[in-house]
Amino acid sequence: MLEIKDLHVKLEEEDKQILKGVNLTVEPGKVHAIMGPNGSGKSTLSYVLSGKGGYEVTGGSASLDGEELLDMEAEERAAAGLFLAFQYPVEIPGVGNMTFLRTAVNAQRKARGEEEMSAGEFLKVIRAKAKTLKIDAEMLKRPVNVGFSGGEKKRNEILQMAMLEPKMCILDETDSGLDVDAMKLVSEGVNALRDEGRGFLVITHYQRLLDHIKPDVVHIMADGRIVKTGGPELALEVENNGYADILAEVA
Amino acid sequence: MAQSSKMLQIKQDVTEAFLADRALPKGAAWANDARADALARVREMGLPHGRDEYWKFTKPDSLVQLDAPKAALFHNDEGPLWADVDSLKIVFVDGVFDADASDVFALEGLKIERLADVADKDIHWAKDLYGVLETRGQDAVQRPLAALNTAFATDGVVIHVTGKTRKPVNLVYLHKSETSDATLHHCIKLEEGAEMTLLETGPAAARFNKSLEVEVADRAKFHHVRVQGRDHERRAVTGIFTRLGTESAFKSFTLTMNGVLTRNECVIELTGDDAIAHVAGACVGDGKDFHHDDTVFITHDAVNCESRQVFKKVLRNGATGVFQGKILVKKDAQKTDGYQISQSLLLDDDSQFLAKPELEIYADDVICSHGSTTGAIDEDAMFYLQSRGVPKAEATDLLVLAFLAEALEEIEDETLAEGILERLEGWLARRAR
Ligand SMILES: Nc1ncnc2c1ncn2[C@@H]1O[C@H](COP(=O)(O)OP(=O)(O)O)[C@@H](O)[C@H]1O
Ligand SMILES: [Mg+2]
Numbered sequence: 001m002l003e004i005k006d007l008h009v010k011l012e013e014e015d016k017q018i019l020k021g022v023n024l025t026v027e028p029g030k031v032h033a034i035m036g037p038n039g040s041g042k043s044t045l046s047y048v049l050s051g052k053g054g055y056e057v058t059g060g061s062a063s064l065d066g067e068e069l070l071d072m073e074a075e076e077r078a079a080a081g082l083f084l085a086f087q088y089p090v091e092i093p094g095v096g097n098m099t100f101l102r103t104a105v106n107a108q109r110k111a112r113g114e115e116e117m118s119a120g121e122f123l124k125v126i127r128a129k130a131k132t133l134k135i136d137a138e139m140l141k142r143p144v145n146v147g148f149s150g151g152e153k154k155r156n157e158i159l160q161m162a163m164l165e166p167k168m169c170i171l172d173e174t175d176s177g178l179d180v181d182a183m184k185l186v187s188e189g190v191n192a193l194r195d196e197g198r199g200f201l202v203i204t205h206y207q208r209l210l211d212h213i214k215p216d217v218v219h220i221m222a223d224g225r226i227v228k229t230g231g232p233e234l235a236l237e238v239e240n241n242g243y244a245d246i247l248a249e250v251a
Numbered sequence: 252m253a254q255s256s257k258m259l260q261i262k263q264d265v266t267e268a269f270l271a272d273r274a275l276p277k278g279a280a281w282a283n284d285a286r287a288d289a290l291a292r293v294r295e296m297g298l299p300h301g302r303d304e305y306w307k308f309t310k311p312d313s314l315v316q317l318d319a320p321k322a323a324l325f326h327n328d329e330g331p332l333w334a335d336v337d338s339l340k341i342v343f344v345d346g347v348f349d350a351d352a353s354d355v356f357a358l359e360g361l362k363i364e365r366l367a368d369v370a371d372k373d374i375h376w377a378k379d380l381y382g383v384l385e386t387r388g389q390d391a392v393q394r395p396l397a398a399l400n401t402a403f404a405t406d407g408v409v410i411h412v413t414g415k416t417r418k419p420v421n422l423v424y425l426h427k428s429e430t431s432d433a434t435l436h437h438c439i440k441l442e443e444g445a446e447m448t449l450l451e452t453g454p455a456a457a458r459f460n461k462s463l464e465v466e467v468a469d470r471a472k473f474h475h476v477r478v479q480g481r482d483h484e485r486r487a488v489t490g491i492f493t494r495l496g497t498e499s500a501f502k503s504f505t506l507t508m509n510g511v512l513t514r515n516e517c518v519i520e521l522t523g524d525d526a527i528a529h530v531a532g533a534c535v536g537d538g539k540d541f542h543h544d545d546t547v548f549i550t551h552d553a554v555n556c557e558s559r560q561v562f563k564k565v566l567r568n569g570a571t572g573v574f575q576g577k578i579l580v581k582k583d584a585q586k587t588d589g590y591q592i593s594q595s596l597l598l599d600d601d602s603q604f605l606a607k608p609e610l611e612i613y614a615d616d617v618i619c620s621h622g623s624t625t626g627a628i629d630e631d632a633m634f635y636l637q638s639r640g641v642p643k644a645e646a647t648d649l650l651v652l653a654f655l656a657e658a659l660e661e662i663e664d665e666t667l668a669e670g671i672l673e674r675l676e677g678w679l680a681r682r683a684r
Pocket of ligand 1: 011018036039041043044045
């Protein structure tokens with residue numbers, strides 16, 4: 001599904017290499033987790049995959065179901081089925097959350113040559129999905145993420161994911177800033193979307209999210225590379241011993 | 252302002268050349284006097300020159316040249332604005348009243364007359380308003396084009412509002428001649444507790460000079476929503492002059508789209524305690540031939556009044572926006588709450604926003620804030636939208652409308668606001684994607 005080969009990325013404005021040859025393949029139906037120290041390049045990987053500016057790909061490739069991602073505009077990647085739940089969701093004053101989501105859903109449908117969702121149908125679907133994430137009507141009406149608490153922002157990300165039904169979901173530290181209840185809510189939202197056709201790449205620091213969203217594969221990223229790959233037990237090892245042992249072992 | 256004698260000479264020459272072939276209209280004695288006084292003011296000040304303090308950002312040349320520069324008519328397939336709003340419609344074609352196209356001047360709570368008729372009457376209340384607020388508006392800043400308007404205007408509406416009116420008065424300005432040079436002057440007097448909504452729409456003329464004098468008595472409310480649209484080559488200088496009584500309210504919103512030169516002046520005097528004045532503007536300009544200027548002067552001369560200026564401009568492809576806004580708080584105007592924000596969203600590096608925000612405060616117990624910003628589309632917001640599948644052009648439109656939202660929120664009536672939003676969406680949709 002998602003295939004990343006020897007991906008090298010530097011900053012556009014600076015001579016700073018951030019990703020130094022990332023290899024990673026996520027199969028349909030699988031949940032892959034990426035863990036790693038701060039600054040190792042996890043967010044950069046998620047941004048480069050989803051098409052954020054400011055980075056320059058200096059080598060390698062990334063594809064989704066065989067389609068080369070790196071040549072596409074950000075919106076084309078979204079329409080192709082890629083979704084990024086942001087580590088820091090962006091506030092957009094003046095744009096209503098509902099308007100935003102309906103515009104997004106219909107833009108993707110249009111790009112795929114599908115029929116647009118009517119206002120009525122959209123309302124019905126979003127209400128149901130918002131309810132399971134405990135997002136009330138008031139929050140849907142407010143401007144995108146403006147005045148939302150950290151937890152509300154993250155729930156809003158999952159709501160967007162549920163509405164857009166992407167093939168490949170990347171979650172960047174969706175657990176950060178969440179209390180135990182919110183973590184459960186968000187995890188349930190993610191788990192409800194798990195199915196055999198959908199892939200997940202879950203970036204996190206902590207084992208606790210992985211207690212709720214059980215990964216099939218765990219990668220450790222350090223200094224712009226995947227330095228170790230293993231099963232769920234690898235996350236436990238990090239939890240117990242930190243990254244030091246692993247990093248020393250691969251150095 | 253001190254002017255060098257050479258500058259004065261240049262201005263006088265331009266002014267005399269402009270006035271040479273123009274004769275003052277004749278009417279009743281009071282009107283003749285008002286016009287003669289206004290002409291004297293024009294002569295004394297001289298027509299505006301690019302070196303004048305408040306004309307540095309906006310070249311007045313095309314406004315003071317003898318003939319109106321030609322302005323092509325512009326057609327698009329837009330339906331009528333506010334089609335579903337019940338209003339009393341008054342139509343002017345290139346500044347000339349069109350009786351056939353206008354509704355009968357009958358509306359409970361107010362009386363409408365034409366300036367053309369009023370100026371011939373020996374006795375009329377308009378005597379105490381026509382040119383009076385304009386003259387007061389000359390106190391701090393010279394506004395020669397407004398004096399010129401008072402001197403030469405022959406048409407416009409004169410409205411006496413005595414009750415709460417049920418529907419808006421809708422002034423529709425049509426532009427049908429490529430060379431029209433139009434002057435209109437409206438006077439509105441709201442008696443104590445009276446209320447009215449005034450709408451103004453349309454490109455009006457190739458060159459348009461319009462004044463609106465509004466006297467708002469105690470506890471009266473005046474609402475004003477205006478759309479200056481469409482024709483790319485039109486020029487306009489407009490002035491609003493208003494004075495507010497105790498607990499009265501004045502709210503004015505203007506949408507400006509296209510236009511090679513638009514200068515909107517607004518002079519507000521808060522003279523009764525606890526009065527409220529809001530003036531807002533949204534403007535969208537495309538191309539280096541777009542120039543839009545808001546020049547506002549608000550004087551607080553009473554206790555516990557609130558004033559609010561919200562101006563937002565979206566500029567692209569080399570368009571220019573100007574904002575000159577001043578709040579003057581006089582010594583005894585304690586508890587003044589004055590707010591002023593002027594912001595521009597520049598969609599490229601060629602466009603520019605020139606701002607001159609001013610505060611002058613002599614009272615000590617006041618809250619006054621002002622801010623002026625120039626910015627581009629927020630890249631993080633843009634990426635966020637794109638990452639959700641919204642194409643860049645559509646995302647830009649969303650962010651443009653979001654930027655203008657604060658100004659549009661100043662329109663109290665939802666139906667009127669929706670009409671404005673539709674016009675903006677239409678304008679955006681017509682831009683190349
Ligand atoms: N736009 C940027 N400008 C400057 N430095 C950046 C930028 N993006 C990433 N970096 C740097 O790249 C490295 C990786 O950052 P990031 O991908 O955010 O790591 P992680 O998500 O693993 O904490 C860090 O050293 C960070 O400072
Ligand atoms: Mg990160």
